[in-house]
Amino acid sequence: MIKIGFIGYGSMGSMIINRLLSKKALNEDQIIISTRTKSKLGSLKKEYPQIEITDNNQYLSSKCEKIFLFVGTSTVKEVIEDIMVNISGESHIIYIAAALTIENVESIFKGKITKFIPSLTSEVAEGISLICHNEKVTKNEAEFVNNLFNSISTVKIIEEDDFEIGSDLTSCSPAFIAKIFMEFAKKGAKNSNISRKEAEDMVIKTFYGTAKLLHDENMSFEELISRVATKGGITEEGVKVLDKSLPPIFDELFKTTQIKYEIIKEELNKEYNTN
């Protein structure tokens, strides 16, 4: 039986594999997981005894055609080079490092490649997974990957050139959103008798309700704002402050993350001998 292989069981790998199994998107006897510290797979193996676990990437690659790489960006090259002995034209490598280009990976593996950017929100089967396949990936193979990640998120297929801003919007953004609302709650607590914990709870529940209104009721941002910020009211004054302060903040945020992407991409291009 040809199995599906996952290499790397860290923060992202463990989250994705556990969600895929709990959603029954994959059967436990279908998969092999390889990770550097095999003992970290102990509790998963207890829960799913039919999963095969190893710390030998070459062994995994000898049993699999679809190989998901969930190792850190700087480890992808050494892992692919290590498993090259077993991979063929039928092999399909799926990786999750945003700054690593498909061209980088193609410089060492000329076959089927998918770049996939997960989001921590898949932990609750929400959010967006960004996906881009190279031209060697067939329609069926692309569908397999897209369906897999549709079970734990909404899959969005985008051009590789848009992955950086796209990743900011979907994969980095849970941290950006948490930071924005943490500061909002902090200042609310500071200017009242409400404790920080209570303020955070108030903000989280309101944020959850706001997301539901926008999503479930298909309400636009503009409509929601106009329904709360009545003309001449208090909310309108607060919105004016945000109107003035937020655009330059987000300009700077995107500029800064782009600079960081460029630095990492330059290092990766040197490592992979690509431009």
Ligand SMILES: NC(=O)c1ccc[n+]([C@@H]2O[C@H](COP(=O)([O-])OP(=O)(O)OC[C@H]3O[C@@H](n4cnc5c(N)ncnc54)[C@H](OP(=O)(O)O)[C@@H]3O)[C@@H](O)[C@H]2O)c1
């Ligand atoms: N965090 C996010 O929200 C997010 C979102 C999208 C994409 N990503 C990308 O996801 C990738 C992984 O990030 P992460 O946060 O999950 O990293 P991580 O927690 O460091 O996990 C990496 C895993 O790979 C294992 N590993 C390292 N070298 C290995 C090897 N040679 N063979 C097999 N396994 C090996 C590590 O083993 P040990 O347990 O022994 O260390 C660890 O389990 C990164 O490229 C990151 O940019 C992250």
